[in-house]
Amino acid sequence: MIKINRVETEQTRCAEEDLRLAKENGTTYNTKNVNIALREVFHNKCYICENKSSTSYQIEHLVPHRENAYLKYAWDNLFFACAHCNGIKSDKYNPIIDCTKVDVEKKIAFRKEGYFGADEKFIFKALDSDIETKNTVELLEAVYYASSTVQKEFESRLLRKHLREALSRFKNYIREYEELDTKEEKEDMECLIRNELKDSSEFTAFKRWLIRDNAKFYNDLDGFLDEG
Ligand SMILES: [Zn+2]
Numbered sequence: 511m512i513k514i515n516r517v518e519t520e521q522t523r524c525a526e527e528d529l530r531l532a533k534e535n536g537t538t539y540n541t542k543n544v545n546i547a548l549r550e551v552f553h554n555k556c557y558i559c560e561n562k563s564s565t566s567y568q569i570e571h572l573v574p575h576r577e578n579a580y581l582k583y584a585w586d587n588l589f590f591a592c593a594h595c596n597g598i599k600s601d602k603y604n605p606i607i608d609c610t611k612v613d614v615e616k617k618i619a620f621r622k623e624g625y626f627g628a629d630e631k632f633i634f635k636a637l638d639s640d641i642e643t644k645n646t647v648e649l650l651e652a653v654y655y656a657s658s659t660v661q662k663e664f665e666s667r668l669l670r671k672h673l674r675e676a677l678s679r680f681k682n683y684i685r686e687y688e689e690l691d692t693k694e695e696k697e698d699m700e701c702l703i704r705n706e707l708k709d710s711s712e713f714t715a716f717k718r719w720l721i722r723d724n725a726k727f728y729n730d731l732d733g734f735l736d737e738g
């Protein structure tokens with residue numbers, strides 16, 4: 511989970527107009543304009559797990575609406591989540607961090623511990639004692655290590671596989687970058703690494719924390735983190 515900038519565009523204005531009308535008429539918030547706008551704002555990835563490979567995305571209410579008309583139709587309360595995460599969050603873990611308003615990476619550290627041949631584990635470490643941080647950590651743990659049903663267990667396993675592959679590709683880019691000698695060669699690799707660290711990339715929180723945790727080795731990459 512990273513901070514998402516809820517930018518205002520022509521598309522989000524259309525979505526907000528849809529929501530205003532839907533609220534007035536008591537119809538669904540699940541319109542084409544709302545879906546397209548959410549997809550754009552959230553970079554086509556689930557805001558909870560940051561997976562871009564899911565085949566099923568849904569509109570998620572940050573604060574469960576429980577038929578409260580304001581919460582049900584408020585643009586600021588609508589988020590883009592994969593079916594796996596939406597199903598697990600449901601109306602539980604309330605309140606969680608609002609990633610459109612708060613810099614999540616300052617509140618939670620995202621890490622992978624262990625390596626091939628040893629026990630691998632994804633860790634979500636709370637960096638403060640806020641209730642929102644605590645609930646978000648619990649939600650992330652539930653999403654990555656679901657056990658409620660056999661299906662959820664399979665989905666979590668697949669999610670962890672995607673994350674592991676993404677991190678391993680990213681580490682390879684960094685290793686190559688460190689081994690290159692000339693400035694020209696480094697520039698090409700720099701471009702790849704910058705793309706991997708963008709808000710729109712998948713599993714960005716884990717990749718950025720990998721750089722932060724190894725800042726003394728990668729101090730020349732540290733500057734890539736604030737580019738969004
Ligand atoms: Zn997800």
